[in-house]
Amino acid sequence: MATAFKVEPAEPVLSVQGLTTSFRVSGDWHAAVRDVSFDLAHNETLALVGESGCGKSMTALSIMGLVPKPAGRITAGRIMFEGSDLVSLDREAMRRIRGNRISMIFQEPMTSLNPVLTVGFQVAEALRYHRAMGGAEADRAALDLLEQVKIPSAARRFKDYPHQFSGGMRQRVMIAIALACRPQVLLADEPTTALDVTIQAEVLALLAELKQAYGMSMVFITHNLGVVAAIADRVAVMYAGEIVEVAAVRELFRRPRHPYTELLLRSIPRVDRHVSHLETIEGQVPSIAAMPAGCRFAPRCPLREARCDAPPPLAGAAHHVVRCWVRSEGGGHG
Amino acid sequence: MSRAAAIGRRRGFSHALGELLRAFNTNVTSWIGLGIFLTIVLLAILAPVLAPYDPLEQNIVARLKGPSEQFWFGTDVYGRDILSRLLYGARVSLIIGTTATLIAMVVGSAIGILSGYVGGRVDLAIMQLMDVLMSFPTLIMGLMIVAVLGASMGNLIFAIALTAIAPFARIARAPTIAIKQRDYIEACRALGYSDLRIMAVHILPNVMAEIMVMGSLWLATSIRVEASLSFIGLGLKPPTPSWGGMVREGFEVILDNAWLSIFPSLAILLIIFALNMLGDGLRDAVDPKLRGGE
Numbered sequence A: 001m002a003t004a005f006k007v008e009p010a011e012p013v014l015s016v017q018g019l020t021t022s023f024r025v026s027g028d029w030h031a032a033v034r035d036v037s038f039d040l041a042h043n044e045t046l047a048l049v050g051e052s053g054c055g056k057s058m059t060a061l062s063i064m065g066l067v068p069k070p071a072g073r074i075t076a077g078r079i080m081f082e083g084s085d086l087v088s089l090d091r092e093a094m095r096r097i098r099g100n101r102i103s104m105i106f107q108e109p110m111t112s113l114n115p116v117l118t119v120g121f122q123v124a125e126a127l128r129y130h131r132a133m134g135g136a137e138a139d140r141a142a143l144d145l146l147e148q149v150k151i152p153s154a155a156r157r158f159k160d161y162p163h164q165f166s167g168g169m170r171q172r173v174m175i176a177i178a179l180a181c182r183p184q185v186l187l188a189d190e191p192t193t194a195l196d197v198t199i200q201a202e203v204l205a206l207l208a209e210l211k212q213a214y215g216m217s218m219v220f221i222t223h224n225l226g227v228v229a230a231i232a233d234r235v236a237v238m239y240a241g242e243i244v245e246v247a248a249v250r251e252l253f254r255r256p257r258h259p260y261t262e263l264l265l266r267s268i269p270r271v272d273r274h275v276s277h278l279e280t281i282e283g284q285v286p287s288i289a290a291m292p293a294g295c296r297f298a299p300r301c302p303l304r305e306a307r308c309d310a311p312p313p314l315a316g317a318a319h320h321v322v323r324c325w326v327r328s329e330g331g332g333h334g
Numbered sequence B: 001m002s003r004a005a006a007i008g009r010r011r012g013f014s015h016a017l018g019e020l021l022r023a024f025n026t027n028v029t030s031w032i033g034l035g036i037f038l039t040i041v042l043l044a045i046l047a048p049v050l051a052p053y054d055p056l057e058q059n060i061v062a063r064l065k066g067p068s069e070q071f072w073f074g075t076d077v078y079g080r081d082i083l084s085r086l087l088y089g090a091r092v093s094l095i096i097g098t099t100a101t102l103i104a105m106v107v108g109s110a111i112g113i114l115s116g117y118v119g120g121r122v123d124l125a126i127m128q129l130m131d132v133l134m135s136f137p138t139l140i141m142g143l144m145i146v147a148v149l150g151a152s153m154g155n156l157i158f159a160i161a162l163t164a165i166a167p168f169a170r171i172a173r174a175p176t177i178a179i180k181q182r183d184y185i186e187a188c189r190a191l192g193y194s195d196l197r198i199m200a201v202h203i204l205p206n207v208m209a210e211i212m213v214m215g216s217l218w219l220a221t222s223i224r225v226e227a228s229l230s231f232i233g234l235g236l237k238p239p240t241p242s243w244g245g246m247v248r249e250g251f252e253v254i255l256d257n258a259w260l261s262i263f264p265s266l267a268i269l270l271i272i273f274a275l276n277m278l279g280d281g282l283r284d285a286v287d288p289k290l291r292g293g294e
């Protein structure tokens, strides 16, 4: 009896193993996501951070089986979820998982709802589709969901159209739709980036609350480390399609090891700093067709050495791994 | 307000139509067009009640009578009352025109949305086929089909519908190509919705307004083509009254008894005029960018 409620610690809800997603650029396939691996524990929030173009969205879309065809495809790796490998699942089976067992919300609340369908209809639709609920039952459940995501006077607004809602309210509706079928995993791709700061905080709080209430796991994509501190348990930093550092959120903020992570942390705008002191990272993420042969960050790295001409492995103790020749030895930095 | 009452059914179509009607409201010519059209529809429906005579009943004594108190619009060569024939003829025009337009609307929109949504080679092939269909003038196409298959009501409808499919496919395809790139369609995919559901529930309501505009304009064309086919003798067989057929019959005696042709001609003109007013108004209501287009 005592063990009946014990959660198996070793069993991840989602396990991404060696995921490589490539795009065809002028005839050749290039990896936009390369050898990405991570486990997502039950009820855990993993933040995926990195600059624009580093492959965060593509990682999430790969999990969803939504890599844009025919330009892109998953070229290697496994995505284990509920006992099956999503990469090799057929279209029909994948469709039953999307929006049902794994959901995704996007950055643009203003355009992610169909303008000619009522908000209530769009929430109920997910339930009718995946749960085969009847019209009235789905509507009742949809109204409950709208109340759960704290749409004020949800009953009165059930038949309103998206344009009658503000950006923050629309993102709440998107969350209600994504969570309608109580998914195991929510992939949130910069869900608060398009919102102003106060609304952003509200939506983050709501996501955290619902994650707890539903017992789901979340992959939270953002390039904003301030948001990471507010919501994540663990952080994976991505650079140029690769994971370069993974650690628990406090560990990463206190003892960042990859030089890229350090630079990212220093570029967080803070109230106690003047805007003029805000650091930006020099240079750009290399394009997927022109990746350096060695460490992908080397061209922009202040710590660059000769050995960085060879690709570094992801190394370190299990709770904190880093992909850097200079920093992977000797533990922390001084 | 009770929760149950708050939740009602409201679908995309009603929204699309609602939007259309709202914009339509301010447009006087549309209302005049709609008024005239609905009046003609009503007259056609009430023909058995309103018609003073049996449209088929011949009356040798009253041949080729001019308009009078007894026969408002006069009589034809067989002494049949022209007003009664006009009222019944409206039914033929409306049934053939409306059915053909509806078929073309449904089939054409489905083809257009599918083609635009699937894209690639399938789209290319379908659109080339549509171009071939479009290259036949409506009347020529109708002529060929009726000449080969015979002039039954079904064949007339088929012939007219076939020529109207391509324009509906085109009008539905263009916005579909734009809409399928929208974030909310990507969101639908992320929800696992099937392609069929995405097309029927999420794209169709977005292109409904354009289809409706096209529908009213093509209704006018269908009625005109039916009248033209009847005029050249490829319409429904006599003695069934049809407006085009009546113009044809009157044509033989036009120099002495012009009213035989004039009244059905005016009827054809009036309904086409009304439907074009309606369609133009709807088009302006739907999208100012479409004004003066095509």
Ligand SMILES: Nc1ncnc2c1ncn2[C@@H]1O[C@H](COP(=O)(O)OP(=O)(O)OP(=O)(O)O)[C@@H](O)[C@H]1O
Residues within 6 Å of the ligand: A023, A024, A025, A032, A050, A051, A052, A053, A054, A055, A056, A057, A058, A059, A068, A071, A072, A223, A287, A288
């Ligand atoms: N259709 C495509 N064709 C070719 N390359 C693509 C395509 N889509 C994405 N990529 C490549 O994949 C890389 C990763 O893109 P992704 O959208 O995952 O970045 P991201 O980290 O989500 O950035 P952002 O913060 O801007 O959303 C990009 O650098 C881009 O070069």
Ligand SMILES: [Mg+2]
Residues within 6 Å of the ligand: A056, A057, A058, A189
């Ligand atoms: Mg992205």
